Amino acid sequence: MDQPLKTVITGVSGRMGRMLVATIADSDRTVVSAAVERAGHDWIGRDLGEVLGGAPTGVTVTDDIALALQGADAVIDFTAPAATIAFARAAAEAGVAHVIGTTGMTTDDIAQLSGPAERTVLVRAGNMSLGVNLLVQLTRRVAAALDEDYDIEIIESHHNQKVDAPSGTALMLGEAAAAGRGVALEDVSDRGRDGITGARTRGDIGFAAIRGGDIVGEHDVMFAATGERITLRHVASDRSVFARGAVKAALWSRGKPPGAYDMLDVLGLSED
Numbered sequence: 001m002d003q004p005l006k007t008v009i010t011g012v013s014g015r016m017g018r019m020l021v022a023t024i025a026d027s028d029r030t031v032v033s034a035a036v037e038r039a040g041h042d043w044i045g046r047d048l049g050e051v052l053g054g055a056p057t058g059v060t061v062t063d064d065i066a067l068a069l070q071g072a073d074a075v076i077d078f079t080a081p082a083a084t085i086a087f088a089r090a091a092a093e094a095g096v097a098h099v100i101g102t103t104g105m106t107t108d109d110i111a112q113l114s115g116p117a118e119r120t121v122l123v124r125a126g127n128m129s130l131g132v133n134l135l136v137q138l139t140r141r142v143a144a145a146l147d148e149d150y151d152i153e154i155i156e157s158h159h160n161q162k163v164d165a166p167s168g169t170a171l172m173l174g175e176a177a178a179a180g181r182g183v184a185l186e187d188v189s190d191r192g193r194d195g196i197t198g199a200r201t202r203g204d205i206g207f208a209a210i211r212g213g214d215i216v217g218e219h220d221v222m223f224a225a226t227g228e229r230i231t232l233r234h235v236a237s238d239r240s241v242f243a244r245g246a247v248k249a250a251l252w253s254r255g256k257p258p259g260a261y262d263m264l265d266v267l268g269l270s271e272d
């Protein structure tokens with residue numbers, strides 16, 4: 001068997017950072033080799049196990065990404081767009097695979113990942129769960145089978161701490177629906193309706209975002225026509241589905257050539 005994958009976790013104190021530490025602790029194929037938080041965070045310089053309320057692990061939380069990447073195989077990153085761009089440059093420099101779950105990235109942010117992806121394996125997805133990635137493929141197929149008599153609406157629900165909208169998953173689903181219809185999402189996307197909006201434009205793909213309580217993540221893709229409605233739905237009830245997907249991506253990266261990949265590649269669901 002291969003040596004356990006030496007994995008760096010960024011944003012380690014966050015909801016996903018903690019979930020990743022727990023997921024890796026349950027795996028004999030990966031190990032947390034370093035843990036990163038932002039400069040000034042009160043976990044810096046302390047043992048990861050102790051700050052999480054457990055036994056010492058020997059991993060000291062650091063704000064130095066270059067140091068954290070030394071000798072590592074992969075970095076799993078669920079943080080924020082500016083941090084992710086900086087981590088991508090550092091991972092490319094160190095030749096370490098970069099698994100990105102961060103959402104809320106603009107087109108310009110994403111363009112800044114193409115340089116790093118020429119130098120190392122970069123896997124990025126707005127949702128790392130198997131279920132959502134299957135839903136992406138289903139959405140593409142249903143959109144291809146139906147004409148514009150079926151209005152496509154994407155409804156997403158998340159916890160009250162989420163800072164970006166539409167969710168990364170909603171955008172993945174929107175891209176899939178647009179691809180199924182053979183159009184570009186930016187030409188048909190309808191976000192943030194408010195006030196006298198006028199009637200719906202035929203062919204548009206609409207987005208709606210709900211924020212409340214501790215909702216982990218729910219996504220509906222509705223195809224609404226006169227007299228009938230089809231709804232494809234995914235409900236995540238536990239963040240472990242995202243963490244397991246990210247760890248799977250990190251393991252998959254081993255030995256792959258540099259390039260930009262997504263979870264469809266990792267899961268073998270890519271149809272292109």
Ligand SMILES: NC(=O)C1=CN([C@@H]2O[C@H](COP(=O)(O)OP(=O)(O)OC[C@H]3O[C@@H](n4cnc5c(N)ncnc54)[C@H](OP(=O)(O)O)[C@@H]3O)[C@@H](O)[C@H]2O)C=CC1
Nearest residue numbers: 011014015016037038078079083101102103126127128242
């Ligand atoms: N693709 C997927 O499957 C999923 C994606 N996500 C996405 O992952 C991201 C994180 O989500 P979540 O864990 O809920 O968010 P949290 O806010 O709980 O965690 C983010 C963490 O990143 C840290 N961070 C921010 N900037 C830096 C930096 N420069 N250096 C080091 N650490 C930094 C934050 O620190 P601080 O608190 O000090 O700012 C925080 O600890 C979001 O974009 C979310 O949408 C979430 C779930 C699944």
Ligand SMILES: O=C(O)C1=N[C@H](C(=O)O)C[C@H](O)C1
Nearest residue numbers: 103126127162167168169217
């Ligand atoms: O912020 C979250 O929590 C989540 N973010 C991702 C997204 O933006 O789609 C994935 C998941 O839905 C949870």
